[in-house]
Amino acid sequence: MKTDLRALLSGQIEALDFDQDSSLTQMQRGGDTLGFNSPIHVQGRLSRLEDGVVFFSGRLDTVVKTVCGRxxxxxxxxxxxxxGEVVYADGKEEEYDLIIEPEGPTFDLDAFCEAILELNLPVSFLCREDCKGLCPICGTxxxxxECNCKENQIDxxxxxxxDLLQESKNK
Ligand SMILES: [Zn+2]
Ligand SMILES: [Zn+2]
Structure with missing residues (x-):
């Protein structure tokens, strides 16, 4: 899903209000696949920061569908x-830290969403704060x-x- 930035770059318009759903439905992250249970909704404003440079500020909302890390x-x-990110900087890529590589004078919403989420999503999600996780021995x-693995291990x-005490006594 791409937005043409030419009217903005030429000064024909000063800013472009933006309100779209991304078509990105899942992404890879650290070997995990994250899905999105509701579309990634992005609302904001594209504006010309200076000649050839487009700034995008706004808000992203979604519901992440994944599995508990424990x-x-x-x-x-x-x-x-x-x-708030610079998303296009014609010939000034060095000056500005771009989070996406634009192709031509366009803004690619899906690539932008992926980059923003990659940078900002927590490393893992929990089903609840005090999730007890799986037993490392039996997987319960x-x-x-409950399982008896811990007690058995102690036993x-x-x-x-x-045995050791017995052995030393027998010596
Ligand atoms: Zn959990
Ligand atoms: Zn167990």
Whole structure:
């Protein structure tokens, strides 16, 4: 989904109000696939900062669809962020830190959303603050049931200790 910036760059218009949904429905991040349960909605204003330079300020809202970083259960997490970025800088790319590589005098909403989310989404999501996660030994979801792995492990350690004590006594 691309927006032509020529009218803005030529000074024909001073600013362009922007209100669109991105067609981006998922993205890769650190080996995980993140989906979006509601479209990524972007609202803001494209404006000419100086000759050949377009600035975009606004707000992005979506609902991220992923899995809990601890227990792997599905998670839906609303996410919003306010941004202000230079999205086009003809011949001045060095001066401005562009978060997307524009092709021609256009603004690519999907590429922009991906870049903003990449930079700002939390590293992982949790189903709830105090998620207990999965047992590292048997894989039981400790939020919904219990297992005896921990106790068994402790018992085993004590058993070993007993053996050692026994051995040293027998010497
Ligand atoms: Zn969880
Ligand atoms: Zn277990």
């Amino acid at each position: 227990c792997l259960e599905p998670v839906l997490e609303p996410f919003s962020i306010e941004f 979801n400790l939020n919904t049931s 085993q350690r004590f058993a070993k200790l007993k």
